[in-house]
Amino acid sequence: MSFDIPDDRRYLESHEWAHEDDGTVRVGISDFAQDELGDVVFVELPDEGDELGQEEEFGVVESIKAVSDLYAPVSGEVTAVNEALFDAPELVNEEPFDDGWMLEIDADDADELEELLTAAEYEDQIA
Amino acid sequence: MPLQTPPLRGIHDERGAKFTEFGGWDMPVEFDSIQTEHAAVREDVGIFDVSHMGQLHVTGPDATELMQRLTSNDVTRLEVGDSQYAAITDEEGVIIDDTIVYRLPDEDDETYLFVPNAGTDESTHERWVDYRNEWDLEATVDNRTDEYAMFAVQGPNAVEPVEAVTDEPLAELERFAARYATIDDVECWVARTGYTGEDGFELIVPWSAAKQIWSLFDCQPCGLGARDTLRIEAGLLLAGQDFDYESDPRTPYEAGIGFAVDLDTEFVGRDTLAEIDREGVEEKLVGFQLIDRGVPRHGYDITNTDGRVIGTVTSGTMSPSLEQPIGLGYVPVEYAEPGTTLQVVVRGRSKKARVEPLPFIDTE
Numbered sequence: 001m002s003f004d005i006p007d008d009r010r011y012l013e014s015h016e017w018a019h020e021d022d023g024t025v026r027v028g029i030s031d032f033a034q035d036e037l038g039d040v041v042f043v044e045l046p047d048e049g050d051e052l053g054q055e056e057e058f059g060v061v062e063s064i065k066a067v068s069d070l071y072a073p074v075s076g077e078v079t080a081v082n083e084a085l086f087d088a089p090e091l092v093n094e095e096p097f098d099d100g101w102m103l104e105i106d107a108d109d110a111d112e113l114e115e116l117l118t119a120a121e122y123e124d125q126i127a
Numbered sequence: 128m129p130l131q132t133p134p135l136r137g138i139h140d141e142r143g144a145k146f147t148e149f150g151g152w153d154m155p156v157e158f159d160s161i162q163t164e165h166a167a168v169r170e171d172v173g174i175f176d177v178s179h180m181g182q183l184h185v186t187g188p189d190a191t192e193l194m195q196r197l198t199s200n201d202v203t204r205l206e207v208g209d210s211q212y213a214a215i216t217d218e219e220g221v222i223i224d225d226t227i228v229y230r231l232p233d234e235d236d237e238t239y240l241f242v243p244n245a246g247t248d249e250s251t252h253e254r255w256v257d258y259r260n261e262w263d264l265e266a267t268v269d270n271r272t273d274e275y276a277m278f279a280v281q282g283p284n285a286v287e288p289v290e291a292v293t294d295e296p297l298a299e300l301e302r303f304a305a306r307y308a309t310i311d312d313v314e315c316w317v318a319r320t321g322y323t324g325e326d327g328f329e330l331i332v333p334w335s336a337a338k339q340i341w342s343l344f345d346c347q348p349c350g351l352g353a354r355d356t357l358r359i360e361a362g363l364l365l366a367g368q369d370f371d372y373e374s375d376p377r378t379p380y381e382a383g384i385g386f387a388v389d390l391d392t393e394f395v396g397r398d399t400l401a402e403i404d405r406e407g408v409e410e411k412l413v414g415f416q417l418i419d420r421g422v423p424r425h426g427y428d429i430t431n432t433d434g435r436v437i438g439t440v441t442s443g444t445m446s447p448s449l450e451q452p453i454g455l456g457y458v459p460v461e462y463a464e465p466g467t468t469l470q471v472v473v474r475g476r477s478k479k480a481r482v483e484p485l486p487f488i489d490t491e
Contacts, residue, residue, distance in 0.1 A: 038145075038160055038161055039160050039161050042421065042422050042445065042452075062422050062445075063161075064161045064162070064352060064356060064444055064445055065156065065157070067422075086420070093160075
């Protein structure tokens with residue numbers, strides 16, 4: 001089985017991805033992670049304005065069979081939450097890198113992204 | 128201890144199944160997606176490999192008495208080709224396991240096949256042998272778990288694929304009736320039973336013919352994940368979860384399976400159960416739906432609206448059919464009435480829940 005691992009973003013070992021655009025970091029979970037979880041039925045996310053530290057737990061994604069914690073790839077303030085997931089959590093399965101995104105963080109220090117895995121390193125991890 | 132593997136492990140693997148450990152067996156949990164598999168069974172038909180279930184064979188002049196004294200239901204009511212649901216209880220009336228008892232065609236004597244849960248076949252066999260010896264009964268008890276695979280073909284359209292592989296008129300079988308049927312030249316025990324709340328059949332087939340027979344069915348393969356969501360919606364108990372002899376001992380009356388207890392028969396636990404039947408239970412298994420967002424899971428606390436812990440969730444899921452979070456759990460009887468408001472504590476936060484009548488979905 002092969003999984004999408006776009007190389008325009010960084011990854012956490014815990015399977016979150018982080019995509020930076022002008023200091024704003026969008027966060028979601030990888031194709032591999034959504035496949036491991038199976039049908040996603042519930043997503044719990046922080047509120048806009050919440051402050052997160054790097055690798056701090058920010059929420060939970062639940063499939064029918066499993067509960068998985070979510071970790072922030074960078075520290076900063078939550079500036080947007082994908083509320084579409086509350087009514088349509090299946091977007092995490094269908095488009096994990098696009099419409100299945102979870103939140104946006106105004107990064108305190110975008111250099112924190114450099115500490116995360118590259119696409120190639122993440123691919124090695126899940127191989 | 129190494130995991131036991133069903134005869135079809137390789138075939139499931141090729142089909143892309145994910146696996147999980149269950150009752151000491153390495154079983155497929157998901158083939159495509161739990162929702163896809165669940166929907167197939169509710170709307171059409173699906174096939175499960177449930178070869179992890181135990182198969183114990185009992186025959187001999189005292190076979191009926193042995194079965195009668197070790198199971199809670201009335202075995203003497205079974206004609207050849209009937210089956211019944213029963214609890215296996217201890218002296219205190221506590222459920223050790225639940226099972227389906229089939230009466231097979233007589234060999235020299237009355238003969239039974241019963242199906243205890245995954246991983247309990249050895250201890251159940253031992254229990255039967257010990258009591259047989261203690262009571263000095265004449266019966267042979269064989270553990271045939273490793274001789275038979277078991278498939279469940281379930282769903283409103285289950286008749287067609289099963290009839291397609293055999294000449295026997297299986298559509299005529301009534302619910303809980305069973306008979307031998309020849310499938311691809313192999314004699315199989317086919318029963319109108321299941322664990323999904325749908326119409327369907329369970330096929331007990333010789334291990335050696337498992338691959339051959341499984342491959343005859345061209346319907347959605349389903350894993351234990353969908354089996355769990357289907358049985359929760361149907362309000363059916365899972366051993367080790369909705370009752371657990373060690374960690375959550377429950378009587379059949381608490382667990383809502385009093386219908387499988389016949390107090391007019393003599394069985395281990397009968398006298399205590401008669402007393403409980405007279406006096407009533409303090410706690411009962413209820414179904415509930417979460418009103419707030421969240422998913423109830425095994426082990427979460429149930430509280431009353433004041434926040435006092437009154438029980439525990441034994442099973443929970445996001446119901447694929449209802450698209451609502453549902454669960455089962457034990458609460459004091461004063462909270463068991465449908466419509467009662469409860470709370471379930473999900474990761475430290477109280478979520479509103481409402482007691483619902485069981486089953487959640489009535490399809491049969």
